Amino acid sequence: MDWTDRVLELEVGPVAHGGHCVARHEGRVLFVRHAIPGERVRAVVTEDQGGSFCLADTISVLEASPDRVPAPCPWARAGGCGGCDFQHVTPPAQRALKTAVLREQLTRLGGLTGGLADTVEVEELPGGPLGWRQRLRLAVDDEGRAGLRAHHTHEVVPISDCLLAPAGLLDDLLERRWRPGDEIEVAVDVRGERHLGAGVPPAERSASVQHAAGRDWELSPGAFWQVHPELADTLVEVVREWAAAPGGGTAWDLYGGVGLFAAVLAEQVGPRGSVTVVESARQAVADGERALRDLPQVAFRVGRVERVVTGLPDPTVVVADPPRKGLGRTMVDELCARAPERIVYVACDPAALGRDVKLFADRGYALAALRSFDAFPMTHHMESVALFRPADRS
Template sequence: MTPSTEVLNWTDRVLEVEVGAVAHGGHCVARHEGRVLFVRHALPGERVRAVVTSDQGGSFCLADAISVLEASPDRVPAPCTWARAGGCGGCDFQHVAPAAQRSLKTAVLREQLSRLGGVESEVVVEELPGGPLGWRQRIRLAVDEDGRAGLRAHHSHDVVPIADCLLAPSEMLPDLLEQSWEPGSEIDVAVDDSGWRHVGTGTHQHAAGRDWALSPGAFWQVHPALADTLVGVVEEWAQAPRGGTAWDLYGGVGLFAAVLAGQVGTDGSVTVVESSRDAVLDGERALRDLPQVRFRVGRVEHAVGSLPTPDVVVADPPRKGLGKQMIEALVAAAPQRLVYVACDPAALGRDVGLLTARGYRLRALRSFDAFPMTHHMESVALFTL
């Protein structure tokens, strides 16, 4: 192979770089010899030595900062010993002061909205109560080939054995991490509102003024303050008319349907569409006192064509967002108001562009730091015709 056709591969090379702006995904951008490096464990303005961890031979590669030559004033010691290059992949920002974490997320969200959605926004990622540690109510542990439980490395199936996770409430994990488990298995651990721990079983939570009995694996927000925070925003923005029709898409157990039901009243209707049959059964039990709420089991894109014409839609899709096909279906249904709950700023930015191109206006936007120490955030957008 001649030099001109040889595939470039910098894997395992250690490079000294100046770190630039934060990027979506928990990285910061650096450049070396005409190529882009997406560097974890770094901060804008720093000078670091970084080891290349993945290189597919294109215009960019991935790297981890392994030593800091010039530190940002926002850098702090990571409280967790496993939050480092080559360590646990769960936390991107333990080396960043909490207020600066929110500033980085705000910069990412605004950049994605501008670049992908064509919208300039003054949105700020808001702090939730509870602090940066001890907030995570649900964790899925992975078990390695030796039967040791831990968390996965960044973008890897490799299991990193740990002694604790500081994002979880104290006493949630240590004894489980000392036990031996079936190699290759996974362990779902959750803490309910009463502080009781559940291992591989369902839990009980309280939100929207009612109790929810959840089946094992049923979706629920991992930050204890987020469910009611989102309920409050949906309640304020949905404004479903009395006697009207509402959709709760990707609705899970019907958390938002409980709010919508109160707005439309017994003369209105709320249809929840959810692909998980267990979640639907949980929701039907929790909302059995609301006859105006009906559940549909199935994929949202298959169900919307047969639903009654909505006045209001609330949509909480998975990380990939709504996408073109789903947005076309929503545009055809023409709800006056769409409340969109988004957990990925890039997907939100893309969908903002698609919706505004089809006549909807972005009326309001809020974002919450529901995942401290990581690059993740939760946003809610209101669109109207």
């Protein structure tokens, strides 16, 4: 029986990865948005593909959690914008939910018991839960109006603001009419200036400047940079501490973008060492070469990481910041076969991190340290940094 559009009364169970909580009804599992563990809610089924589970969205709360608060944004609701998962939850409770998800992924997928899987906490970054988002992408509906996508669909929700972005950033962009189907890239730089990328006429596009690792980075329109203003330097400091690349050593910065971590590694290996940045985006490499032209020990290679590294000399230290899917078996096998002393792994998805923790363990590398940061308040996302070392030295 298809449960789509059916309204159910549910007892809400634990949080699940993806911004949902788990509930059960008549032998089936429901992943429920806009709920909190321990609540009793009415929810409408939004998607049912006929399997053992379906998706639902809370439409009324019968028994509320003490962690529930009014969502500050009117579009953070059932049928609204899909960007925020936890606006109805106090910020400390949001971090507790993310911590529970991270620990569960490390245990279930990573095979860890005790230790870091029981003690890691998702840490708060300065700046508060609103106004932090430095980069976002607006979608354009069939009528040319810019907005944000609804959860799990391509539907565009027209909005009058986004509270995660700095105040006033989007005002005129939301009033304009755009070409249907386009996406508009918007970024804020270190000076608070707005820059536009894809989706706008070339004459309106401009490079932005960010600051991290003690230097300025001039970024081409659309170039990747961390969305939270405090995250880049936070990651830099963790990488600096955990990489500990020796003077004269050989370091890799994989999926390196403009070379943010390469700047740190170059300081550590010094002029007698070498740092190789591997990145597939040519424009990011051009930006990075310009920013790091004072560091001759840094070399950029353009291409797919799994192909380029096969021709590189063995590293002493590796820093890897892969896409959301993680490293995967092929890359973990390649890295471990090269026997680096340390692997510092920046992960934006706890499930991918959990899977890779298990792969590293199978190849003799243990998780030696782990930190995680609430770099995306009001959403289910987090950013983690893991240190792997050979099991006999960790």
